[in-house]
Amino acid sequence: MAQKVLMKGNEAVAEAAIRAGCRLYFAYPITPQSELIEYMAKMMPKVKGTFIQAESEVAAINMVYGASGCGRRVMTSSSSPGISLKMEGLSYIAGAKLPAVVVNIQRGGPGLGDIQPSQADYFQATKGGGHGDYRLIVLAPNSVQEFADMASEAFDLADKYRNPVMLLADGLLGQMMEPVEFKPAKTEEEIEKLNKQHYDWCMRTNEDGDDRHHHEINSLELDPNVLEKHVLSLHEKYKDIQKNEVRYEKINVKDDNEILCVAYGTASRIVKSAITELQKEGHSVGLVRPITVWPYPSEVIANSITKKTKKVIVFELSLGQMVEDVKLAVNGKLPVDFLGRAGGIVFTPDEVIAKIKESL
């Protein structure tokens, strides 16, 4: 068994990305993800990888576009205000069908906000953020271990679907230290094989004769009929992702649940503590934790409602964003209640317990 080490989430996800074969990383410093860029600055030269501290978030995401267009595993990371700057690039990456991994260590907003943990970028991550009809695959970890595990999963998903993947964490997961166990690092041979998997479309060397190709990395198409076909093909892909890649965790979801809670990421840990306390008092409360927040586990939430369930309550570190997806999933069958905190304030288990008790 591999050795467990105590690490911050920011460092763990960086280490896991390198182990997953990421050899190019471009980013701009921002709190609270500084340990991530610093870890990459330290470690990339040791694996003969590329680390560039870009002149801006905008430049960093466009470096990602270029590297991804060459079929390489490439990553960038930032925190909320910086992620906003990357949105133009993410739209281009999605439009050009490129694989890439982006980490968002969310902080309080809007604007410059603060540097405390938040989940206020949910809309931006799951509904768009950049222009045009596209989707990101969005994975939301709730522990340092899961954050690290998701790095390799994110690269695999990005490669499989040729689509950008976002790891949606927050300042708490980035800064918190927990024990983490890493998967073995990919060998140079394995990385070379990964690079070659994209050779039928990526930019690369050419040969005269039969092998001659002209690969274009592009999202421009002025003929609306052709562009519509392209967007429809993206949406066929998104349907496959919705069918195949929904991930979630059910905690104490039972037939006798009086209340069904929904929470993801850091918020889900606090809700889990709360329902464990309530269980001791004899209350049956379930929790569905979306692990992918896009594609969203709508059916799982709908199917977790039983005849005994009185209410669904959503807990978020925002003033209500995911609650809209839960309402769509519940589809009017039950009232959907909500507790959220903003500005980087994290609710306590007692606040969650009090909210649930209002309905018991």
Add this chain to the structure above:
Amino acid sequence: MQVIAQRPKSLRDIPFTYCPGCLHGVAHRLIAESMDELDIRNKTMGVAPVGCSVFAYKFFDCDMAQAAHGRAPAVATGMKRSRPDMCVFTYQGDGDLAAIGTAEIVHAANRGENITVFFVNNAIYGMTGGQMAPTTLPGMKTSTSPYGRDADDIGYPIKASELLATLEAPYYIERVSLLSPQEILKAKKCVHSALKYNKEKRGFTFIEFISTCPTNWGIEPIKSRDWARENMLKFFEIGCFRDKSKTVEGGK
């Protein structure tokens, strides 16, 4: 039968989308001829900008990326760092490079990225219909400077070659003219040198082409070259601003 002139191999056999009298075709040809001569076509990647040359990704016979407005040097950085064994170039207009993409060009140059940037300066935004560019001359009328560019209000044109020549890292920077056959032949030598240095991984190379826009200037093609000679060349002086092959031992 003897072939004495033909399309360079590095240009694809598809029609250009440029206006009659536009010099983009000439600039494309100089780059393509140099790629052929240096035998780098099969290991070159290019980046097209946003602007009139947005479709350049279709025209060059090598793998190409189309970049967001102004971001070509960042995209090229990602490409070059992924494939250091290949030659990477960008092709950008004045709005793309000297307005919205100012940060990207300055920092790619400052890092000494091993890429070649071809910068086409015709003092106007062509694709969007003739608006003021960062290189529009003082007094010059455009659709967004209808009373003439007022330098006191909006500043003077940016001299991109001179600006980049203040940095330590760039290896080669030269401004050339496309306004006459003689000047085109001189420009060709510079384009060839830039791509040769690129092939030899010597550092950042930059060619600024002084060009025209007959359509949006509202001047017929031949007269537009006279206009450019009388007006643009006074402000944007032709010449070499950096050539480390002449100053650094062995050119390395």
